[in-house]
Amino acid sequence: MNNNILSQFSLTGKEIKAIKNRLKREPNELEIAMFDAEWSEHCSYKSSKNILKQFPTEGKNVLLGPGFDAGIIDAGNGNVITIHVESHNHPSAIDPYGGAATGVGGILRDIISVGTRPIALLNALRFGEFETSNRSKWLFKQVVKGIGDYGNCVGIPTVGGEVQFDSSFERNCLVDVVCIGYGKENEIVLGEAKNVSDLIIIVGGKTGRDGIQGASFSSQNLGVENEEDRAAVQIPEPFTKKQILEATLESVKTGNITGVKDLGGGGLTCGLSEIGDKGGTGIQIQIEKVPVRDSNMSSMEIMISESQERMLFVVKQGYENEIFKIFDKYDLIYSIIGKVIKDKQLVIKDEEKIIAKLPISFLANAPEIFHKSKKPEYIKLMEKFEKPDQPNNLGKVLLKLLSSPNISSKKWVYEQYDHEVGASTVIKPGKSGAAVLRLPNNRYLALKADGNSKHCYIDPYNGSAGILAESCRNILSVGAKPIAMVDHLQFGNPNDPEVFWSFTESVKGMADYCKAIELPCVGGKVSFYNEDEIENKAIKPSPLSSVIGFIDDPLKIRSLLSQKKSNIILSIGITNEELGGSEYYEQIHKVVGGKVPQVDFKYEKRLHDAYLRVSEEELIDSSIDCSQGGIATALSEICIENNLGAKINIDSINHNCKRHDEMLFSESHGRFLLTSSKNNLDRVMKIFNKYSIPCNQIGELDSNEIIINSNKRNILNVRLDEVKDSYENKISKVMRD
């Protein structure tokens, strides 16, 4: 094989040597392309799989942990919840509309391919500076439209998410999507081919030249030439997806489907090798049977194309016609392309000729890469940090923070998403820390995704444990108990020891949190190479945690709105001088550094237990977790939702701060603001005290001003209408509509 051909691929010299050793011959060009797709970082997790072993993956409700298309959780009475997370960062950076839309398409396919119906989507988006960068605004607008157009058309409600802006994402925006599914345990199918002589059927879209080498493209840094890489981005077809959804769910009900695999990254190569590897079998296909958009496509293009809206079905022989009737009803294109064989090889034939023959498990399991790791210099430099002075007018500071694009209302975004379709959205976007859905079995599901790149940049360990703590608080705040999580880890180039150090710290932080509160990880995703070659700059470490929880009694669901009009405000937890990576430091003082909020695992466990007790007894009326922007921001959000001002005494909170700005804007973990009634006050206090969690009455909701006093002196005073205006209108004003 000449070097010219090899240079199109991203396989390393070591990997090529390993391939030759195993095959005991020279691989041909098609075989090399197949290894290149399957052994890409995107498909193989070769840099991360060893580190990811730290996550606990088993738990009481877990039916299936990581390793398949989706994690599966027991929802009771034979019903299941499925969950998975996906990103489409590289494609969205060069084609934000198509990249984001096909990201949604990909995650829906994962949920459908285990035989469950998608019931909700979340997304988490990260862009460069909001106000000053036209590029960021363009990416933001197109990504939101792409997500909306796709999810709306398929009819899956997008019920929550987050949007963050930070200059480190200027060229590498992050587009993460989470999907939740619902189905019956006895209709679950997995991506495996267990029975020899079962048929392999491809259904859905035709295979085209879009998405060629997409997995490999996503496993490299973004350079100037990538602006022309649009052919690596797939074309979204949500209408076909809707047809596939209905056809798949109808056909799994027949009981004659033994496996389903969505075709995503790595295309047919990845799909075929993984179902054989998981099933302990081999697969033989006739490449000329694959429906293609262009008859001139080469075998290589067909094997690695990532064209959207395609699925592989493994069907019992003799039952195919029954399945084809369903495909015909939904006007889908399909073709029997091969069968399951005993010999554990992936055999690709073109008519009579064998054009590739590879040991299937060898192809499906790339050799691991062990990277060097080193604490980043920048973290050491930041240890010498000088605190900024306290500004005079704290009211002005609060209004500015509320209008920061990271904190302000995301109404402009979620009004473009159909968050009502499905007629099951109980707590809607913007109404609480987490969304709540009614499940068809009349249980309720809370869901939330959180990240915090600013914290993770300064302290990857505490930052990453902290986002999980925040997600859990959000789940608790609506009255649910966290039951499972999925992680998504987004970093720069893993070959950079400093990047890899942050990655390992981040995984450790999240895994430690999971262990401390017995929260199983049921799936995840790793996205490396989020790095810009032009400025040689990696994104800030950006893990994302998505947590789900159950609520059985709808009367226990809570939101920001005080349903019973009780107006006593309680502060839960301890406010420390932890402003590193805070919105206050970065938006108001433009400084990066300082101590990031630390996570105390033992405290967290007690907090969960105490909070669940208070929830169970229905002692609180409304709830919000304190995170970005601190107590002052949380208080403002409660006031806005209840259309009331508040009067509080800041000295009453439990704190270790020397200054008022620190008390108001610190982002310490483990805190909530609650409202409760006079009647329940003693009982709430008693429960929190029993678990040694500070609980203090700090003031009440009242009139139309937010008044914060300290030592009988007023330190902050703003009108509710100013607060509303700052919080609600910023994004639509900047987006000019």
Add this chain to the structure above:
Amino acid sequence: MIRIAIIRFPGTNCDRDTLHVIKNILKINTELVWHTDNNIDKYDVAILPGGFSYGDNLRAGIIAAHSPALKIIKDMANKGKPILGICNGFQILVESGLLPGSLLYNSSLKFVCKWINVKVNNCKTSFTSDCKKSSILRMPIAHAEGRYFIDNKGLKELKRNNQIVFTYVNEQGIKNERSNPNGSLENIAGISNIEGNVVGLMPHPERSSEKILSPYNNDDGIKIIQSVVNNLKG
């Protein structure tokens, strides 16, 4: 025994929500009927639910409007059977000529999903007879192509025949620019044919038929289906 058909086209996505409300809450005999079914006319009522029939390709509702199913539905309408189009269903009814006017892209050029208020102007249609005149219903909208438009002559006709069934208003019942979520002419949210047995509206009554799903703790949407049920029982 009343039988209601919920018509499914490829891309329809509010069919199951509509079924849930009619079957589980109103306890009425209801079936999802695939558009190629030749026996749609055996049902007493046909509902065209929301979604993206044929992916909104070409223009929302236009492909479904030219399907054989719509011929049957037109016959049903001519016989006086009640026909309801919700969101994409309204778009299909307009494209098929069963209702006048057209539904254009929202003036914001964006999809919009939010809770709005509509005023019921006509309580004599098949789907509003359980509503009080000038009552306000809170329901969510979710569409990109919902800006109602009709020429002057058509508008005069609509007014003369009392066909403007629903208009977007604010909480006080006042019709103004701010209470108009998509730029519809005269804040029109839903209309009927002259006889009042065919009604189309952009808001989603099936998403506002249970208190737990409403931020306002209301179930106004149920009145729309309840009307036709009570009429037929009647």
